[in-house]
Amino acid sequence: MAAAKPWRAPPNPSLVNSITSLLQTLNPHNSNIISQPLNQFASHLNPNLVIQVIKSQKNPFHALFFFNWASNPQPNPNNYFHTRSCYVAITDILLSHSLFSMAFSLLHHSYGVSDFIIARFIKALGDRGDIRGAIHWFHYVKSFERGRCLSSYNSILGVLVRENRVDLTKAFYDQLVKEGVVIPDVYSYTTMIRGFCKMGMVVHARKVFDEMKCDPNLVTYNTVINAFCKKGDMESAKRILLD
Known part of the structure; x- marks a missing residue:
């Protein structure tokens, strides 16, 4: 059994406020700025x-x-x-x-670039509507991680679904499944299902649902069932629950 992580009390709000107040007196763009005033807080780090x-x-x-x-x-x-x-x-x-x-x-230059971190770059660019930039960062991480980048796959799938780019989403999803370097997780499947459902492509969504290599979660079930209900296909919606 893994050792339990030591419990840490939440930081004192007054300490956070004191540090913030000090920082606000400093000009971070000044090349001659000194950090010495912060040294008083070193023992609290x-x-x-x-x-x-x-x-x-x-x-x-x-x-x-x-x-x-x-x-x-x-x-x-x-x-x-x-x-x-x-x-x-x-x-x-x-x-x-x-x-x-x-x-x-x-x-x-410090921590290193990883799949987990680059996934945040992809999402941030997607939030700005910069699909080209998001795809650029995906290809960057896929190259240096040699395809072991499930977080970035999931991030780009989420970005593309939000932009209703279902064809492009499917291309990335198919690439993920075909290459087999990493295995799709419930988020990967659910995102692809959501993309199809948004476009009314419920049959395609059901196909992905049936091909899942992991257990669906509540979001997965709700997404497919709601899509069938919107189509008026209550029988198929019920079948999802029974299968």
Whole structure:
């Protein structure tokens, strides 16, 4: 049995506010900016605090400045280091401000670029309606992960379904199934099913449902059943529950 993770109390809101107030007095664009004022908080550093401070910043450059300081605090009495969740937090805030190059550079030179992280790039570009950019990042991660990129597959499927690009969604889905490097999960199947259902292609949705190599979840069932009900095919909807 895996050892239980140590419990950490949530960060003190007043501490988060104090750090945020200090950051707001600093100009992160000043090349001569010094991080020494932050050293007073070094003994309080833990991943939960770092994540909450990052999420509290309205200015992404303040968040990045704090993150960079916490990467190598002086002193470092707790031997603090960033966890994956910390990298996710800083990546998300940079992407939410369309700072894609900055986020990539940070990850490339520190934590490393992974399928899980690039999936967030794909979603962020999809949120902006930049389908071409989302596909570019998908091909990038697929190349260096040698196809082992289920998170990015799922992300691009979600982006394309939201844009009603069902033909393109099916092309990516078919590629995922045919190559067999990674196995589709319930999210992969459900996203493809949702894409077909959005376009009224219920027969195609049912085919994907029948071919699932894992158990459907509640969302999967609801998606297919609702699609049949909208078509007035109550018999097929009932059959989904009985099969």
